Amino acid sequence: MSQALALQGRHLVLGLSGGVACYKAAELVRELGRAGATVQVVMTEAAQQFITPVTMQALSGRRVVTDQWDAGVANNMAHIELSREADAIVVAPASADFIAQLAQGRAGELLPLLCLARPLERCPLLLAPAMNREMWAHPATQRNVAQAVADGAVLLGPGSGDQACGEVGDGRMLEPADLCEDIVAFFQPKRLAGRSVLVTAGPTFEAMDPVRGITNHSSGKMGFAIARAAAEAGARVTLVAGPVHLPTPRGVARIDVTSARDMLAAVLPQAPRHEVFVATAAVADWRPADVAEHKMKKDGSGRPPRIEFAENPDILATVARLPAGQRPFCVGFAAESRDMVQHAREKLARKGVPMIVANLGPATFGRDDNECVIVESGGDTTLPRADKLTLARALVAHIADRLNAA
Numbered sequence: 001m002s003q004a005l006a007l008q009g010r011h012l013v014l015g016l017s018g019g020v021a022c023y024k025a026a027e028l029v030r031e032l033g034r035a036g037a038t039v040q041v042v043m044t045e046a047a048q049q050f051i052t053p054v055t056m057q058a059l060s061g062r063r064v065v066t067d068q069w070d071a072g073v074a075n076n077m078a079h080i081e082l083s084r085e086a087d088a089i090v091v092a093p094a095s096a097d098f099i100a101q102l103a104q105g106r107a108g109e110l111l112p113l114l115c116l117a118r119p120l121e122r123c124p125l126l127l128a129p130a131m132n133r134e135m136w137a138h139p140a141t142q143r144n145v146a147q148a149v150a151d152g153a154v155l156l157g158p159g160s161g162d163q164a165c166g167e168v169g170d171g172r173m174l175e176p177a178d179l180c181e182d183i184v185a186f187f188q189p190k191r192l193a194g195r196s197v198l199v200t201a202g203p204t205f206e207a208m209d210p211v212r213g214i215t216n217h218s219s220g221k222m223g224f225a226i227a228r229a230a231a232e233a234g235a236r237v238t239l240v241a242g243p244v245h246l247p248t249p250r251g252v253a254r255i256d257v258t259s260a261r262d263m264l265a266a267v268l269p270q271a272p273r274h275e276v277f278v279a280t281a282a283v284a285d286w287r288p289a290d291v292a293e294h295k296m297k298k299d300g301s302g303r304p305p306r307i308e309f310a311e312n313p314d315i316l317a318t319v320a321r322l323p324a325g326q327r328p329f330c331v332g333f334a335a336e337s338r339d340m341v342q343h344a345r346e347k348l349a350r351k352g353v354p355m356i357v358a359n360l361g362p363a364t365f366g367r368d369d370n371e372c373v374i375v376e377s378g379g380d381t382t383l384p385r386a387d388k389l390t391l392a393r394a395l396v397a398h399i400a401d402r403l404n405a406a
């Protein structure tokens with residue numbers, strides 16, 4: 001999904017402390033650059049045992065700073081200069097020793113000094129821990145991490161899985177793409193902090209026999225973008241997804257389903273536990289009334305089989321009819337091929353929901369961009385053509401306004 005230039009105009013200090021995960025910092029600096037950030041790399045002495053400043057310099061396009069006595073910094077105060085310009089300091093990898101230094105407020109070399117000297121209210125510190133699982137689990141590390149967080153640091157990860165030492169467990173650094181997604185999310189306004197959002201996405205697949213069935217062209221991209229935007233805005237998010245091949249947005253709980261009836265069964269127990277329900281799924285209106293037990297074969301007669309259809313439940317309308325107290329704020333989508341606002345207005349009334357997002361279906365299916373109109377009883381709001389994540393963020397902001405006004 002296009003997240004072009006989500007960090008445009010941001011300047012980050014990327015600090016590397018010592019650890020095998022330094023090799024991932026090389027990829028991270030590229031990811032951050034692709035997202036539009038400028039990156040000043042700072043390396044500890046230990047980090048330079050794992051990757052050279054030459055590599056990081058080539059990838060960041062800036063001279064790497066390693067020394068607190070660096071005479072190349074105008075006023076000879078690298079520790080002041082570097083953090084004054086930065087929108088955030090990201091330390092990836094953050095070793096156990098480095099976090100211990102932070103916890104104690106030590107400043108024995110440039111990177112911890114920089115963290116200590118940063119203006120707390122203006123320059124956040126993000127830490128991506130990377131260490132062996134025993135080191136991570138050690139009470140001393142856990143104590144230091146808790147202290148660093150209490151002092152204002154934000155943790156990114158750590159992840160879990162294979163470690164360089166051959167062991168498996170918690171403590172490995174998040175992958176560069178995940179770190180970049182978390183950093184992008186960090187900078188988004190937390191409009192839905194403390195709220196919860198349930199999203200349906202993708203097509204449904206209605207089987208006619210064990211091999212074949214009926215589905216549609218929905219890619220799920222818009223629904224996944226909304227789930228991501230809501231999570232970035234601080235909400236707890238559950239995503240009920242039809243059959244699509246999209247990665248789950250970071251921090252989102254995902255439930256995979258196949259048919260419309262599966263989707264309803266997944267949504268119904270969740271709906272009362274969420275404050276907002278966004279139905280982006282392109283749910284099949286009909287399903288084959290009977291599912292053949294075995295694959296339907298040609299019988300040589302030249303006559304194709306007759307398939308009877310049954311109507312699927314309307315998931316959005318069902319949720320919108322839940323009693324007050326169990327009913328989330330419902331947002332529907334309308335993919336039309338013409339007269340989209342008029343159809344959306346009818347749908348608003350028919351489904352009994354306060355908000356319908358109208359778009360031209362054939363012009364958006366499978367694409368990375370879209371254009372929509374938010375239709376409400378009080379009027380229409382046009383969201384001009386943009387990538388789906390940008391639109392999703394605008395829609396989330398709009399929904400947050402409605403919740404806060406209520």
Ligand code: C5P
Nearest residue numbers: 279280281283312313314315316332333
């Ligand atoms: O009626 P129509 O399919 O045009 O309405 C589209 C909206 O209703 C979308 O928000 C879609 O997710 C939702 N919907 C649903 N269950 C259905 C059909 C549509 O939740 N069976």
